Amino acid sequence: MKIQGRMFIWLAVFILAMAIVYGVWSKEPVGTTALFLAFGLSIMIGYYLAFTARRVDTGAQDNKEADVADDAGELGFFSPHSWQPLSLAIGGALAFLGIIFGWWLLYFSLPVILVGLFGWVFEYYHGVNRTQ
Incomplete structure (x- = not known):
């Protein structure tokens, strides 16, 4: 640093x-x-x-004597099969298109963004008292 x-x-x-x-x-x-x-x-x-x-x-x-592998480590957890980033990308693209073509398009993009964000946040949440 x-x-x-x-x-x-x-x-x-x-x-x-x-x-x-x-x-x-x-x-x-x-x-x-x-x-x-x-x-x-x-x-x-x-x-x-x-x-x-x-x-x-x-x-x-x-x-100065370090190798590239010395700085390697765990980067974090990434969902392998999540569809939520696609939903967020589509909602974000619609929102930016709403700025270009008309603000009315934001009414369609906001629900897509909210569903994608909600799904991404709670993707691995199964609840505390969930029954099998």
Whole structure:
């Protein structure tokens, strides 16, 4: 995490320099504001990563002698046969199409999104007092 923190802090310094040059050269407020906001976001992420790196153990990415397999581990549990992401994708696509073609399409996309979200959250829930 030390490397990532340094990278974001150096990125923030670069973006700050570019924001100053862009602001002086172009005198355009929107792009200058966007660059200063990008500087702020980069410095926040860099500070967080650098601060967290001091509090946690050294990771494999900070060890120059580490292999790729040293950082491998369990990534989490993923449902192998879940149809809920498809439902969410269809509902999300309909919602974005509603922004393009008309807000009335959101009335059709919201139930699809809610059914997909409900199904995904409670996919493995069987209840505490469920009888066989």
